[in-house]
Amino acid sequence: MSDKRHYEPDLSTSREEETALASLGQKVPFLDLSASHLELEEELVAMFRRALKTADFIGGSMVDGFEKDFAAFCETNYCVGAGNGTDALRFALIGAGVSPGDIVVTVPNTFIATTEAISQVGATPDFVDVLEATSNMDPEKLGEYLEACCSFDKSGALIHRQKGRRVAAVVPVHLYGQPADMEPILSLAQKYGLLVIEDACQAHGAQYFSTRENGWKKAGSLGKAAAFSFYPGKNLGACGEAGAVVTNDADLAARVAMLRNHGQSRKYHHEMEGYNGRLDAIQAGILRAKLKRLPAWNQQRSELAALYGELLGETPGVRVPFVAPGTRPVWHLYVIGSTRRDALRRHLEDNGVETGLHYPVPLHRQNCYLPMQFGAGSFPVAEKAASHLLSLPMGPSLARRQVERVCSLIRRFMENGRSL
Numbered sequence: 001m002s003d004k005r006h007y008e009p010d011l012s013t014s015r016e017e018e019t020a021l022a023s024l025g026q027k028v029p030f031l032d033l034s035a036s037h038l039e040l041e042e043e044l045v046a047m048f049r050r051a052l053k054t055a056d057f058i059g060g061s062m063v064d065g066f067e068k069d070f071a072a073f074c075e076t077n078y079c080v081g082a083g084n085g086t087d088a089l090r091f092a093l094i095g096a097g098v099s100p101g102d103i104v105v106t107v108p109n110t111f112i113a114t115t116e117a118i119s120q121v122g123a124t125p126d127f128v129d130v131l132e133a134t135s136n137m138d139p140e141k142l143g144e145y146l147e148a149c150c151s152f153d154k155s156g157a158l159i160h161r162q163k164g165r166r167v168a169a170v171v172p173v174h175l176y177g178q179p180a181d182m183e184p185i186l187s188l189a190q191k192y193g194l195l196v197i198e199d200a201c202q203a204h205g206a207q208y209f210s211t212r213e214n215g216w217k218k219a220g221s222l223g224k225a226a227a228f229s230f231y232p233g234k235n236l237g238a239c240g241e242a243g244a245v246v247t248n249d250a251d252l253a254a255r256v257a258m259l260r261n262h263g264q265s266r267k268y269h270h271e272m273e274g275y276n277g278r279l280d281a282i283q284a285g286i287l288r289a290k291l292k293r294l295p296a297w298n299q300q301r302s303e304l305a306a307l308y309g310e311l312l313g314e315t316p317g318v319r320v321p322f323v324a325p326g327t328r329p330v331w332h333l334y335v336i337g338s339t340r341r342d343a344l345r346r347h348l349e350d351n352g353v354e355t356g357l358h359y360p361v362p363l364h365r366q367n368c369y370l371p372m373q374f375g376a377g378s379f380p381v382a383e384k385a386a387s388h389l390l391s392l393p394m395g396p397s398l399a400r401r402q403v404e405r406v407c408s409l410i411r412r413f414m415e416n417g418r419s420l
């Protein structure tokens with residue numbers, strides 16, 4: 001491990017050198033997925049050969065083994081594999097008791113899968129704004145929403161007064177790999193009788209300090225249940241589609257296990273109508289092999305994030321990510337803010353550096369949600385984030401030299417106030 005105190009960044013790359021690097025095809029990809037697979041190639045091929053021999057493609061020991069390992073990693077009692085993160089979130093919501101007609105509160109600056117899963121249950125998503133510093137759910141805004149819009153009916157159900165529907169759950173998203181501020185969210189949920197389902201699809205291994213329990217807790221172990229995605233680009237990614245629900249609740253886990261498998265309690269005995277939403281065995285085998293590397297990969301991401309912070313911290317017009325006290329993010333994405341975001345992005349692209357936008361249009365302004373009638377300005381912090389935030393290259397195989405090059409390009413561009 002490098003000693004950061006003695007690390008002296010080399011910012012001396014000249015403009016000519018940068019141009020030469022770019023023209024030599026030294027591109028900086030947003031995420032290099034092939035490197036982590038090369039590292040694991042033999043192990044993965046051996047696993048695939050075993051799978052061909054046993055022909056256990058659905059269920060079996062690889063799925064059971066991964067579920068056991070991932071539950072242990074998340075410090076939860078149960079993990080139930082699913083076909084992808086969207087399925088996992090839908091199964092967690094249904095399994096926890098969210099019903100058609102309910103309202104589920106989440107944030108507008110997330111991937112649409114969060115709200116798709118809510119709608120697929122037959123529930124309706126509603127939004128509260130986020131904190132500018134972290135882009136995660138603002139607990140005060142959640143409190144104001146519950147106070148101003150909702151009241152209990154005679155049966156004790158929390159009802160949205162204007163919409164006349166039960167508000168059943170809240171889905172905080174641990175965006176970019178940093179846990180949302182869960183303690184005030186959990187307190188509000190307790191006060192108002194809401195289920196808390198974590199969208200941990202970007203936060204494999206992230207930690208949150210619980211003052212209630214006086215200890216660090218893993219993302220996914222804080223609410224009633226949590227959904228993870230193992231989409232290939234995630235910190236823990238399959239070689240295809242995969243996801244999982246984790247929970248400490250045995251009944252919820254049993255319901256999710258049935259939901260993902262056509263509602264079966266055993267073969268051809270259906271307790272409910274379910275879905276074809278299983279984690280396939282080869283993906284489970286791949287994930288199991290990769291899970292062993294995940295702590296080291298997350299550590300590499302952390303070190304690269306620290307380097308970005310060091311090199312960009314003083315750059316005019318650039319805001320580096322804020323790490324909220326009591327959180328240990330896993331840097332799924334390294335996202336900076338800039339009022340000159342689009343010009344900066346073009347400049348980086350012209351110099352061979354790939355970047356991303358997460359997310360360019362907040363959900364309440366997406367065409368598919370326009371019928372919900374949230375006008376521009378409804379969630380100003382999320383809207384500002386959509387126009388200011390820029391995701392820089394990040395991943396365990398990114399070289400320090402590549403981070404230095406990206407930062408040097410950003411500093412020159414921002415300090416000169418024009419494209420070089």
Ligand SMILES: Cc1ncc(COP(=O)(O)O)c(C=O)c1O
Nearest residue numbers: 084085086111113114201229231
């Ligand atoms: C925040 C969030 N929620 C849900 C999902 C859905 O996961 P999947 O693509 O595996 O269905 C993703 C994946 O991109 C995500 O980033």
